[in-house]
Amino acid sequence: MSMTTPPGWYPDPSLPAVERWWDGTAWTAHTRPAGAVTQPAAVVVPPKRFGPARIAVAALVVAAVVAGAVLLRPGGGEAPEAGRPPASASAAAPAPAAPATPSAAAEPSAAPSEDGGVLTDQLNGITLPLPKGWEKDRIGVDQAPTMVTTDRYQCPAGTRQCPPGRVTSRSLASAAPTFKAMAEADVAEAAERLYGADTLGHSPYGGVVAHQVVAARETAVAGRTGYLVRWRVTTGKGPGGYVQSLVFPSPGGTEQPVAVRFAFDAVPQGPRPALMDEIVRGIRPIGSSTGGGVGSSIAPPGHG
Incomplete structure:
Protein backbone atom coordinates (compact mmCIF):
# COMPACT_ATOMS: atom_id res chain seq x y z
CA MET A 1 0.00 0.00 0.00
CA SER A 2 1.51 3.34 -0.99
CA MET A 3 2.21 6.07 1.58
CA THR A 4 1.31 9.73 1.17
CA THR A 5 3.36 12.58 2.66
CA PRO A 6 1.98 13.34 6.13
CA PRO A 7 0.80 16.85 6.99
CA GLY A 8 3.44 19.12 8.48
CA TRP A 9 5.74 22.16 8.14
CA TYR A 10 8.21 21.83 5.30
CA PRO A 11 10.66 24.26 3.62
CA ASP A 12 8.77 26.36 1.07
CA PRO A 13 10.07 25.40 -2.41
CA SER A 14 10.05 29.05 -3.54
CA LEU A 15 11.01 30.77 -0.26
CA PRO A 16 13.75 28.84 1.58
CA ALA A 17 13.62 31.32 4.49
CA VAL A 18 10.07 30.20 5.44
CA GLU A 19 8.22 26.97 6.03
CA ARG A 20 4.80 26.24 4.51
CA TRP A 21 2.10 23.83 5.84
CA TRP A 22 1.54 20.69 3.77
CA ASP A 23 -1.95 19.33 4.57
CA GLY A 24 -1.17 15.88 3.29
CA THR A 25 -2.59 16.62 -0.13
CA ALA A 26 -1.48 20.10 -1.18
CA TRP A 27 0.34 23.22 0.05
CA THR A 28 -1.75 25.67 2.10
CA ALA A 29 -1.47 29.46 2.53
CA HIS A 30 -0.05 29.09 6.07
CA THR A 31 3.65 29.96 6.51
CA ARG A 32 6.08 30.58 9.36
CA PRO A 33 9.78 31.53 9.66
CA ALA A 34 12.11 28.62 9.00
CA GLY A 35 13.34 26.89 12.13
CA ALA A 36 10.35 27.82 14.33
CA VAL A 37 9.75 25.15 16.99
CA THR A 38 6.17 23.93 17.43
CA GLN A 39 4.53 20.90 18.91
CA PRO A 40 3.91 18.01 16.50
CA ALA A 41 0.56 18.20 14.81
CA ALA A 42 -2.07 16.01 16.47
CA VAL A 43 -3.26 13.11 14.40
CA VAL A 44 -6.59 11.47 15.02
CA VAL A 45 -6.35 7.70 14.96
CA PRO A 46 -9.27 6.22 13.04
CA PRO A 47 -11.80 4.12 15.07
CA LYS A 48 -11.20 0.39 15.53
CA ARG A 49 -14.10 -0.47 13.29
CA PHE A 50 -11.81 0.06 10.28
CA GLY A 51 -10.05 -3.11 11.14
CA PRO A 52 -6.51 -4.12 12.05
CA ALA A 53 -5.05 -3.25 8.66
CA ARG A 54 -6.32 0.34 8.72
CA ILE A 55 -5.15 0.72 12.34
CA ALA A 56 -1.68 -0.38 11.38
CA VAL A 57 -1.61 2.21 8.58
CA ALA A 58 -2.77 4.93 11.00
CA ALA A 59 -0.04 3.97 13.45
CA LEU A 60 2.54 4.28 10.73
CA VAL A 61 1.21 7.77 9.84
CA VAL A 62 1.46 8.89 13.49
CA ALA A 63 5.01 7.59 13.74
CA ALA A 64 5.98 9.40 10.54
CA VAL A 65 4.50 12.70 11.75
CA VAL A 66 6.27 12.49 15.13
CA ALA A 67 9.59 11.56 13.56
CA GLY A 68 9.27 14.37 11.02
CA ALA A 69 8.52 16.94 13.71
CA VAL A 70 11.52 15.84 15.80
CA LEU A 71 13.92 15.81 12.89
CA LEU A 72 12.80 19.23 11.67
CA ARG A 73 13.66 20.87 14.99
CA PRO A 74 16.90 22.94 15.03
CA GLY A 75 19.77 20.50 15.02
CA GLY A 76 17.44 17.64 14.19
CA GLY A 77 18.51 17.26 10.59
CA GLU A 78 16.25 16.91 7.56
CA ALA A 79 13.02 14.95 7.37
CA PRO A 80 13.42 11.40 6.03
CA GLU A 81 12.80 10.88 2.37
CA ALA A 82 9.53 9.01 3.10
CA GLY A 83 8.20 12.07 4.93
CA ARG A 84 8.93 14.67 2.25
CA PRO A 85 6.19 16.30 0.19
CA PRO A 86 6.07 15.23 -3.46
CA ALA A 87 9.25 16.11 -5.34
CA SER A 88 7.29 18.29 -7.80
CA ALA A 89 6.24 20.58 -4.97
CA SER A 90 8.64 20.14 -2.07
CA ALA A 91 12.15 19.93 -3.47
CA ALA A 92 14.07 21.97 -0.93
CA ALA A 93 15.77 25.00 -2.43
CA PRO A 94 19.39 25.66 -1.46
CA ALA A 95 19.81 27.57 1.76
CA PRO A 96 20.15 31.31 1.09
CA ALA A 97 23.65 32.64 1.25
CA ALA A 98 24.39 34.81 4.28
CA PRO A 99 24.16 38.47 3.34
CA ALA A 100 27.53 39.96 2.71
CA THR A 101 28.75 42.23 5.49
CA PRO A 102 28.71 45.77 4.13
CA SER A 103 32.25 46.88 3.63
CA ALA A 104 33.39 50.33 4.63
CA ALA A 105 32.72 52.88 1.95
CA ALA A 106 35.71 53.17 -0.25
CA GLU A 107 37.47 56.38 0.57
CA PRO A 108 37.64 58.62 -2.40
CA SER A 109 40.93 58.24 -3.88
CA ALA A 110 43.11 60.89 -3.09
CA ALA A 111 44.39 63.47 -5.86
CA PRO A 112 47.75 62.48 -7.47
CA SER A 113 50.64 63.90 -5.48
CA GLU A 114 53.14 66.21 -7.06
CA ASP A 115 56.41 64.86 -8.32
CA GLY A 116 58.80 64.94 -5.38
CA GLY A 117 61.45 66.64 -7.53
Missing part, protein backbone atom coordinates in the same frame (compact mmCIF):
# COMPACT_ATOMS: atom_id res chain seq x y z
CA VAL A 118 59.39 69.66 -8.60
CA LEU A 119 57.28 72.48 -7.23
CA THR A 120 53.99 72.68 -9.14
CA ASP A 121 52.08 75.88 -9.80
CA GLN A 122 48.77 74.50 -11.01
CA LEU A 123 47.20 77.90 -11.53
CA ASN A 124 49.86 79.05 -13.94
CA GLY A 125 50.57 75.66 -15.51
CA ILE A 126 54.27 75.31 -14.68
CA THR A 127 56.65 73.24 -12.59
CA LEU A 128 59.91 74.41 -11.05
CA PRO A 129 62.80 72.05 -10.27
CA LEU A 130 63.30 71.42 -6.57
CA PRO A 131 67.07 71.62 -5.81
CA LYS A 132 68.84 69.31 -3.42
CA GLY A 133 68.56 70.64 0.09
CA TRP A 134 65.23 72.35 -0.65
CA GLU A 135 61.64 71.52 0.31
CA LYS A 136 58.12 72.65 -0.55
CA ASP A 137 56.81 75.16 1.95
CA ARG A 138 53.43 74.11 3.35
CA ILE A 139 52.19 77.66 3.81
CA GLY A 140 54.06 79.55 1.13
CA VAL A 141 54.50 83.28 0.71
CA ASP A 142 51.15 85.02 0.12
CA GLN A 143 49.64 81.49 -0.22
CA ALA A 144 51.54 81.01 -3.48
CA PRO A 145 53.50 77.83 -4.34
CA THR A 146 56.80 78.23 -2.50
CA MET A 147 59.98 76.26 -1.92
CA VAL A 148 62.64 76.98 0.68
CA THR A 149 65.99 75.63 1.79
CA THR A 150 65.77 72.98 4.48
CA ASP A 151 68.59 74.64 6.46
CA ARG A 152 67.72 77.47 8.84
CA TYR A 153 69.74 80.07 10.68
CA GLN A 154 68.92 82.76 13.20
CA CYS A 155 67.44 85.75 11.43
CA PRO A 156 69.66 88.87 11.48
CA ALA A 157 67.04 90.74 13.53
CA GLY A 158 65.36 88.80 16.35
CA THR A 159 65.41 85.17 17.43
CA ARG A 160 63.37 83.62 14.61
CA GLN A 161 64.81 81.03 12.23
CA CYS A 162 65.11 82.09 8.57
CA PRO A 163 65.61 79.89 5.48
CA PRO A 164 68.48 81.37 3.45
CA GLY A 165 66.76 80.53 0.15
CA ARG A 166 63.14 81.15 -0.97
CA VAL A 167 61.41 80.88 -4.37
CA THR A 168 57.75 81.70 -5.05
CA SER A 169 55.60 81.40 -8.20
CA ARG A 170 52.53 83.61 -8.53
CA SER A 171 50.18 85.24 -11.01
CA LEU A 172 51.01 88.89 -11.70
CA ALA A 173 48.44 91.62 -12.19
CA SER A 174 50.22 94.46 -13.95
CA ALA A 175 49.28 97.22 -16.37
CA ALA A 176 52.88 97.61 -17.56
CA PRO A 177 53.19 97.33 -21.38
CA THR A 178 56.15 94.93 -21.51
CA PHE A 179 57.55 92.03 -19.51
CA LYS A 180 60.69 94.11 -18.95
CA ALA A 181 58.66 96.87 -17.29
CA MET A 182 56.72 94.27 -15.29
CA ALA A 183 59.92 92.68 -13.97
CA GLU A 184 61.47 96.03 -13.08
CA ALA A 185 58.41 96.98 -11.04
CA ASP A 186 57.95 93.53 -9.50
CA VAL A 187 61.54 93.17 -8.22
CA ALA A 188 61.07 96.25 -6.04
CA GLU A 189 57.89 94.78 -4.58
CA ALA A 190 59.57 91.39 -4.14
CA ALA A 191 62.50 92.97 -2.25
CA GLU A 192 60.13 94.70 0.15
CA ARG A 193 58.01 91.58 0.57
CA LEU A 194 60.92 89.19 1.13
CA TYR A 195 63.31 91.39 3.12
CA GLY A 196 60.94 93.94 4.68
CA ALA A 197 58.23 93.54 7.31
CA ASP A 198 56.08 90.41 7.18
CA THR A 199 52.31 90.19 7.55
CA LEU A 200 52.67 90.26 11.36
CA GLY A 201 54.79 93.37 11.30
CA HIS A 202 58.05 91.59 12.05
CA SER A 203 61.13 92.65 10.13
CA PRO A 204 63.68 89.81 10.42
CA TYR A 205 66.16 91.58 8.11
CA GLY A 206 65.58 95.17 9.12
CA GLY A 207 64.18 96.09 5.71
CA VAL A 208 65.96 97.03 2.44
CA VAL A 209 68.10 100.16 2.73
CA ALA A 210 69.83 100.02 -0.68
CA HIS A 211 70.09 97.93 -3.83
CA GLN A 212 72.21 97.40 -6.92
CA VAL A 213 71.07 95.87 -10.23
CA VAL A 214 73.34 92.91 -11.01
CA ALA A 215 71.38 91.30 -13.87
CA ALA A 216 68.65 92.42 -16.28
CA ARG A 217 67.92 90.50 -19.47
CA GLU A 218 65.40 88.82 -21.72
CA THR A 219 65.21 85.05 -21.20
CA ALA A 220 63.33 82.00 -22.50
CA VAL A 221 61.12 80.27 -19.94
CA ALA A 222 58.92 77.20 -20.56
CA GLY A 223 58.80 77.94 -24.30
CA ARG A 224 57.95 81.61 -23.74
CA THR A 225 60.04 84.76 -23.78
CA GLY A 226 60.22 86.64 -20.50
CA TYR A 227 62.42 89.05 -18.64
CA LEU A 228 64.36 88.92 -15.37
CA VAL A 229 65.84 91.55 -13.08
CA ARG A 230 68.19 90.70 -10.18
CA TRP A 231 69.17 93.00 -7.33
CA ARG A 232 71.87 92.78 -4.70
CA VAL A 233 70.16 94.24 -1.65
CA THR A 234 71.56 95.76 1.50
CA THR A 235 69.42 95.21 4.57
CA GLY A 236 69.18 97.03 7.87
CA LYS A 237 70.45 93.93 9.66
CA GLY A 238 72.74 91.15 8.43
CA PRO A 239 74.62 90.78 5.15
CA GLY A 240 71.61 91.29 2.86
CA GLY A 241 71.13 89.08 -0.17
CA TYR A 242 69.91 88.71 -3.76
CA VAL A 243 66.37 89.32 -5.01
CA GLN A 244 65.22 88.39 -8.51
CA SER A 245 61.91 88.76 -10.35
CA LEU A 246 61.32 86.67 -13.46
CA VAL A 247 58.19 87.60 -15.45
CA PHE A 248 56.88 85.65 -18.47
CA PRO A 249 53.54 84.65 -20.05
CA SER A 250 51.89 81.52 -18.70
CA PRO A 251 52.31 78.53 -21.07
CA GLY A 252 48.76 77.42 -20.24
CA GLY A 253 47.23 79.35 -23.14
CA THR A 254 45.92 82.33 -21.14
CA GLU A 255 49.14 84.33 -21.55
CA GLN A 256 48.59 85.56 -17.97
CA PRO A 257 51.86 87.06 -16.66
CA VAL A 258 53.64 84.83 -14.15
CA ALA A 259 56.18 86.22 -11.67
CA VAL A 260 58.71 83.87 -10.10
CA ARG A 261 60.41 85.61 -7.18
CA PHE A 262 63.76 84.59 -5.71
CA ALA A 263 65.43 85.61 -2.42
CA PHE A 264 68.89 84.21 -1.57
CA ASP A 265 70.47 85.45 1.67
CA ALA A 266 74.16 86.35 1.42
CA VAL A 267 75.18 84.11 4.33
CA PRO A 268 77.76 81.30 4.23
CA GLN A 269 75.07 78.61 4.22
CA GLY A 270 72.97 80.42 1.60
CA PRO A 271 72.55 79.19 -2.01
CA ARG A 272 74.81 80.69 -4.68
CA PRO A 273 73.18 83.23 -7.04
CA ALA A 274 73.97 81.01 -10.06
CA LEU A 275 71.33 78.58 -8.76
CA MET A 276 68.71 81.12 -9.83
CA ASP A 277 69.70 80.58 -13.47
CA GLU A 278 69.61 76.80 -13.06
CA ILE A 279 66.09 76.94 -11.65
CA VAL A 280 64.95 79.22 -14.49
CA ARG A 281 66.31 76.75 -17.07
CA GLY A 282 64.41 73.92 -15.38
CA ILE A 283 60.95 75.57 -15.46
CA ARG A 284 58.57 73.51 -17.63
CA PRO A 285 54.90 73.54 -18.63
CA ILE A 286 52.86 71.02 -16.65
CA GLY A 287 52.70 67.77 -18.62
CA SER A 288 55.78 68.55 -20.67
CA SER A 289 57.37 65.41 -22.13
CA THR A 290 60.70 66.67 -20.85
CA GLY A 291 59.42 66.60 -17.30
CA GLY A 292 59.05 69.33 -14.77
CA GLY A 293 62.66 70.25 -14.37
CA VAL A 294 65.84 68.52 -13.36
CA GLY A 295 65.77 69.10 -9.65
CA SER A 296 67.99 66.10 -8.94
CA SER A 297 70.72 67.54 -11.11
CA ILE A 298 70.77 70.94 -9.40
CA ALA A 299 73.71 71.29 -7.09
CA PRO A 300 73.33 71.62 -3.32
CA PRO A 301 73.20 75.15 -1.91
CA GLY A 302 76.44 77.03 -1.44
CA HIS A 303 77.02 80.76 -1.33
CA GLY A 304 79.07 82.09 -4.22
Whole structure:
Protein backbone atom coordinates (compact mmCIF):
# COMPACT_ATOMS: atom_id res chain seq x y z
CA MET A 1 0.00 0.00 0.00
CA SER A 2 1.51 3.34 -0.99
CA MET A 3 2.21 6.07 1.58
CA THR A 4 1.31 9.73 1.17
CA THR A 5 3.36 12.58 2.66
CA PRO A 6 1.98 13.34 6.13
CA PRO A 7 0.80 16.85 6.99
CA GLY A 8 3.44 19.12 8.48
CA TRP A 9 5.74 22.16 8.14
CA TYR A 10 8.21 21.83 5.30
CA PRO A 11 10.66 24.26 3.62
CA ASP A 12 8.77 26.36 1.07
CA PRO A 13 10.07 25.40 -2.41
CA SER A 14 10.05 29.05 -3.54
CA LEU A 15 11.01 30.77 -0.26
CA PRO A 16 13.75 28.84 1.58
CA ALA A 17 13.62 31.32 4.49
CA VAL A 18 10.07 30.20 5.44
CA GLU A 19 8.22 26.97 6.03
CA ARG A 20 4.80 26.24 4.51
CA TRP A 21 2.10 23.83 5.84
CA TRP A 22 1.54 20.69 3.77
CA ASP A 23 -1.95 19.33 4.57
CA GLY A 24 -1.17 15.88 3.29
CA THR A 25 -2.59 16.62 -0.13
CA ALA A 26 -1.48 20.10 -1.18
CA TRP A 27 0.34 23.22 0.05
CA THR A 28 -1.75 25.67 2.10
CA ALA A 29 -1.47 29.46 2.53
CA HIS A 30 -0.05 29.09 6.07
CA THR A 31 3.65 29.96 6.51
CA ARG A 32 6.08 30.58 9.36
CA PRO A 33 9.78 31.53 9.66
CA ALA A 34 12.11 28.62 9.00
CA GLY A 35 13.34 26.89 12.13
CA ALA A 36 10.35 27.82 14.33
CA VAL A 37 9.75 25.15 16.99
CA THR A 38 6.17 23.93 17.43
CA GLN A 39 4.53 20.90 18.91
CA PRO A 40 3.91 18.01 16.50
CA ALA A 41 0.56 18.20 14.81
CA ALA A 42 -2.07 16.01 16.47
CA VAL A 43 -3.26 13.11 14.40
CA VAL A 44 -6.59 11.47 15.02
CA VAL A 45 -6.35 7.70 14.96
CA PRO A 46 -9.27 6.22 13.04
CA PRO A 47 -11.80 4.12 15.07
CA LYS A 48 -11.20 0.39 15.53
CA ARG A 49 -14.10 -0.47 13.29
CA PHE A 50 -11.81 0.06 10.28
CA GLY A 51 -10.05 -3.11 11.14
CA PRO A 52 -6.51 -4.12 12.05
CA ALA A 53 -5.05 -3.25 8.66
CA ARG A 54 -6.32 0.34 8.72
CA ILE A 55 -5.15 0.72 12.34
CA ALA A 56 -1.68 -0.38 11.38
CA VAL A 57 -1.61 2.21 8.58
CA ALA A 58 -2.77 4.93 11.00
CA ALA A 59 -0.04 3.97 13.45
CA LEU A 60 2.54 4.28 10.73
CA VAL A 61 1.21 7.77 9.84
CA VAL A 62 1.46 8.89 13.49
CA ALA A 63 5.01 7.59 13.74
CA ALA A 64 5.98 9.40 10.54
CA VAL A 65 4.50 12.70 11.75
CA VAL A 66 6.27 12.49 15.13
CA ALA A 67 9.59 11.56 13.56
CA GLY A 68 9.27 14.37 11.02
CA ALA A 69 8.52 16.94 13.71
CA VAL A 70 11.52 15.84 15.80
CA LEU A 71 13.92 15.81 12.89
CA LEU A 72 12.80 19.23 11.67
CA ARG A 73 13.66 20.87 14.99
CA PRO A 74 16.90 22.94 15.03
CA GLY A 75 19.77 20.50 15.02
CA GLY A 76 17.44 17.64 14.19
CA GLY A 77 18.51 17.26 10.59
CA GLU A 78 16.25 16.91 7.56
CA ALA A 79 13.02 14.95 7.37
CA PRO A 80 13.42 11.40 6.03
CA GLU A 81 12.80 10.88 2.37
CA ALA A 82 9.53 9.01 3.10
CA GLY A 83 8.20 12.07 4.93
CA ARG A 84 8.93 14.67 2.25
CA PRO A 85 6.19 16.30 0.19
CA PRO A 86 6.07 15.23 -3.46
CA ALA A 87 9.25 16.11 -5.34
CA SER A 88 7.29 18.29 -7.80
CA ALA A 89 6.24 20.58 -4.97
CA SER A 90 8.64 20.14 -2.07
CA ALA A 91 12.15 19.93 -3.47
CA ALA A 92 14.07 21.97 -0.93
CA ALA A 93 15.77 25.00 -2.43
CA PRO A 94 19.39 25.66 -1.46
CA ALA A 95 19.81 27.57 1.76
CA PRO A 96 20.15 31.31 1.09
CA ALA A 97 23.65 32.64 1.25
CA ALA A 98 24.39 34.81 4.28
CA PRO A 99 24.16 38.47 3.34
CA ALA A 100 27.53 39.96 2.71
CA THR A 101 28.75 42.23 5.49
CA PRO A 102 28.71 45.77 4.13
CA SER A 103 32.25 46.88 3.63
CA ALA A 104 33.39 50.33 4.63
CA ALA A 105 32.72 52.88 1.95
CA ALA A 106 35.71 53.17 -0.25
CA GLU A 107 37.47 56.38 0.57
CA PRO A 108 37.64 58.62 -2.40
CA SER A 109 40.93 58.24 -3.88
CA ALA A 110 43.11 60.89 -3.09
CA ALA A 111 44.39 63.47 -5.86
CA PRO A 112 47.75 62.48 -7.47
CA SER A 113 50.64 63.90 -5.48
CA GLU A 114 53.14 66.21 -7.06
CA ASP A 115 56.41 64.86 -8.32
CA GLY A 116 58.80 64.94 -5.38
CA GLY A 117 61.45 66.64 -7.53
CA VAL A 118 59.39 69.66 -8.60
CA LEU A 119 57.28 72.48 -7.23
CA THR A 120 53.99 72.68 -9.14
CA ASP A 121 52.08 75.88 -9.80
CA GLN A 122 48.77 74.50 -11.01
CA LEU A 123 47.20 77.90 -11.53
CA ASN A 124 49.86 79.05 -13.94
CA GLY A 125 50.57 75.66 -15.51
CA ILE A 126 54.27 75.31 -14.68
CA THR A 127 56.65 73.24 -12.59
CA LEU A 128 59.91 74.41 -11.05
CA PRO A 129 62.80 72.05 -10.27
CA LEU A 130 63.30 71.42 -6.57
CA PRO A 131 67.07 71.62 -5.81
CA LYS A 132 68.84 69.31 -3.42
CA GLY A 133 68.56 70.64 0.09
CA TRP A 134 65.23 72.35 -0.65
CA GLU A 135 61.64 71.52 0.31
CA LYS A 136 58.12 72.65 -0.55
CA ASP A 137 56.81 75.16 1.95
CA ARG A 138 53.43 74.11 3.35
CA ILE A 139 52.19 77.66 3.81
CA GLY A 140 54.06 79.55 1.13
CA VAL A 141 54.50 83.28 0.71
CA ASP A 142 51.15 85.02 0.12
CA GLN A 143 49.64 81.49 -0.22
CA ALA A 144 51.54 81.01 -3.48
CA PRO A 145 53.50 77.83 -4.34
CA THR A 146 56.80 78.23 -2.50
CA MET A 147 59.98 76.26 -1.92
CA VAL A 148 62.64 76.98 0.68
CA THR A 149 65.99 75.63 1.79
CA THR A 150 65.77 72.98 4.48
CA ASP A 151 68.59 74.64 6.46
CA ARG A 152 67.72 77.47 8.84
CA TYR A 153 69.74 80.07 10.68
CA GLN A 154 68.92 82.76 13.20
CA CYS A 155 67.44 85.75 11.43
CA PRO A 156 69.66 88.87 11.48
CA ALA A 157 67.04 90.74 13.53
CA GLY A 158 65.36 88.80 16.35
CA THR A 159 65.41 85.17 17.43
CA ARG A 160 63.37 83.62 14.61
CA GLN A 161 64.81 81.03 12.23
CA CYS A 162 65.11 82.09 8.57
CA PRO A 163 65.61 79.89 5.48
CA PRO A 164 68.48 81.37 3.45
CA GLY A 165 66.76 80.53 0.15
CA ARG A 166 63.14 81.15 -0.97
CA VAL A 167 61.41 80.88 -4.37
CA THR A 168 57.75 81.70 -5.05
CA SER A 169 55.60 81.40 -8.20
CA ARG A 170 52.53 83.61 -8.53
CA SER A 171 50.18 85.24 -11.01
CA LEU A 172 51.01 88.89 -11.70
CA ALA A 173 48.44 91.62 -12.19
CA SER A 174 50.22 94.46 -13.95
CA ALA A 175 49.28 97.22 -16.37
CA ALA A 176 52.88 97.61 -17.56
CA PRO A 177 53.19 97.33 -21.38
CA THR A 178 56.15 94.93 -21.51
CA PHE A 179 57.55 92.03 -19.51
CA LYS A 180 60.69 94.11 -18.95
CA ALA A 181 58.66 96.87 -17.29
CA MET A 182 56.72 94.27 -15.29
CA ALA A 183 59.92 92.68 -13.97
CA GLU A 184 61.47 96.03 -13.08
CA ALA A 185 58.41 96.98 -11.04
CA ASP A 186 57.95 93.53 -9.50
CA VAL A 187 61.54 93.17 -8.22
CA ALA A 188 61.07 96.25 -6.04
CA GLU A 189 57.89 94.78 -4.58
CA ALA A 190 59.57 91.39 -4.14
CA ALA A 191 62.50 92.97 -2.25
CA GLU A 192 60.13 94.70 0.15
CA ARG A 193 58.01 91.58 0.57
CA LEU A 194 60.92 89.19 1.13
CA TYR A 195 63.31 91.39 3.12
CA GLY A 196 60.94 93.94 4.68
CA ALA A 197 58.23 93.54 7.31
CA ASP A 198 56.08 90.41 7.18
CA THR A 199 52.31 90.19 7.55
CA LEU A 200 52.67 90.26 11.36
CA GLY A 201 54.79 93.37 11.30
CA HIS A 202 58.05 91.59 12.05
CA SER A 203 61.13 92.65 10.13
CA PRO A 204 63.68 89.81 10.42
CA TYR A 205 66.16 91.58 8.11
CA GLY A 206 65.58 95.17 9.12
CA GLY A 207 64.18 96.09 5.71
CA VAL A 208 65.96 97.03 2.44
CA VAL A 209 68.10 100.16 2.73
CA ALA A 210 69.83 100.02 -0.68
CA HIS A 211 70.09 97.93 -3.83
CA GLN A 212 72.21 97.40 -6.92
CA VAL A 213 71.07 95.87 -10.23
CA VAL A 214 73.34 92.91 -11.01
CA ALA A 215 71.38 91.30 -13.87
CA ALA A 216 68.65 92.42 -16.28
CA ARG A 217 67.92 90.50 -19.47
CA GLU A 218 65.40 88.82 -21.72
CA THR A 219 65.21 85.05 -21.20
CA ALA A 220 63.33 82.00 -22.50
CA VAL A 221 61.12 80.27 -19.94
CA ALA A 222 58.92 77.20 -20.56
CA GLY A 223 58.80 77.94 -24.30
CA ARG A 224 57.95 81.61 -23.74
CA THR A 225 60.04 84.76 -23.78
CA GLY A 226 60.22 86.64 -20.50
CA TYR A 227 62.42 89.05 -18.64
CA LEU A 228 64.36 88.92 -15.37
CA VAL A 229 65.84 91.55 -13.08
CA ARG A 230 68.19 90.70 -10.18
CA TRP A 231 69.17 93.00 -7.33
CA ARG A 232 71.87 92.78 -4.70
CA VAL A 233 70.16 94.24 -1.65
CA THR A 234 71.56 95.76 1.50
CA THR A 235 69.42 95.21 4.57
CA GLY A 236 69.18 97.03 7.87
CA LYS A 237 70.45 93.93 9.66
CA GLY A 238 72.74 91.15 8.43
CA PRO A 239 74.62 90.78 5.15
CA GLY A 240 71.61 91.29 2.86
CA GLY A 241 71.13 89.08 -0.17
CA TYR A 242 69.91 88.71 -3.76
CA VAL A 243 66.37 89.32 -5.01
CA GLN A 244 65.22 88.39 -8.51
CA SER A 245 61.91 88.76 -10.35
CA LEU A 246 61.32 86.67 -13.46
CA VAL A 247 58.19 87.60 -15.45
CA PHE A 248 56.88 85.65 -18.47
CA PRO A 249 53.54 84.65 -20.05
CA SER A 250 51.89 81.52 -18.70
CA PRO A 251 52.31 78.53 -21.07
CA GLY A 252 48.76 77.42 -20.24
CA GLY A 253 47.23 79.35 -23.14
CA THR A 254 45.92 82.33 -21.14
CA GLU A 255 49.14 84.33 -21.55
CA GLN A 256 48.59 85.56 -17.97
CA PRO A 257 51.86 87.06 -16.66
CA VAL A 258 53.64 84.83 -14.15
CA ALA A 259 56.18 86.22 -11.67
CA VAL A 260 58.71 83.87 -10.10
CA ARG A 261 60.41 85.61 -7.18
CA PHE A 262 63.76 84.59 -5.71
CA ALA A 263 65.43 85.61 -2.42
CA PHE A 264 68.89 84.21 -1.57
CA ASP A 265 70.47 85.45 1.67
CA ALA A 266 74.16 86.35 1.42
CA VAL A 267 75.18 84.11 4.33
CA PRO A 268 77.76 81.30 4.23
CA GLN A 269 75.07 78.61 4.22
CA GLY A 270 72.97 80.42 1.60
CA PRO A 271 72.55 79.19 -2.01
CA ARG A 272 74.81 80.69 -4.68
CA PRO A 273 73.18 83.23 -7.04
CA ALA A 274 73.97 81.01 -10.06
CA LEU A 275 71.33 78.58 -8.76
CA MET A 276 68.71 81.12 -9.83
CA ASP A 277 69.70 80.58 -13.47
CA GLU A 278 69.61 76.80 -13.06
CA ILE A 279 66.09 76.94 -11.65
CA VAL A 280 64.95 79.22 -14.49
CA ARG A 281 66.31 76.75 -17.07
CA GLY A 282 64.41 73.92 -15.38
CA ILE A 283 60.95 75.57 -15.46
CA ARG A 284 58.57 73.51 -17.63
CA PRO A 285 54.90 73.54 -18.63
CA ILE A 286 52.86 71.02 -16.65
CA GLY A 287 52.70 67.77 -18.62
CA SER A 288 55.78 68.55 -20.67
CA SER A 289 57.37 65.41 -22.13
CA THR A 290 60.70 66.67 -20.85
CA GLY A 291 59.42 66.60 -17.30
CA GLY A 292 59.05 69.33 -14.77
CA GLY A 293 62.66 70.25 -14.37
CA VAL A 294 65.84 68.52 -13.36
CA GLY A 295 65.77 69.10 -9.65
CA SER A 296 67.99 66.10 -8.94
CA SER A 297 70.72 67.54 -11.11
CA ILE A 298 70.77 70.94 -9.40
CA ALA A 299 73.71 71.29 -7.09
CA PRO A 300 73.33 71.62 -3.32
CA PRO A 301 73.20 75.15 -1.91
CA GLY A 302 76.44 77.03 -1.44
CA HIS A 303 77.02 80.76 -1.33
CA GLY A 304 79.07 82.09 -4.22
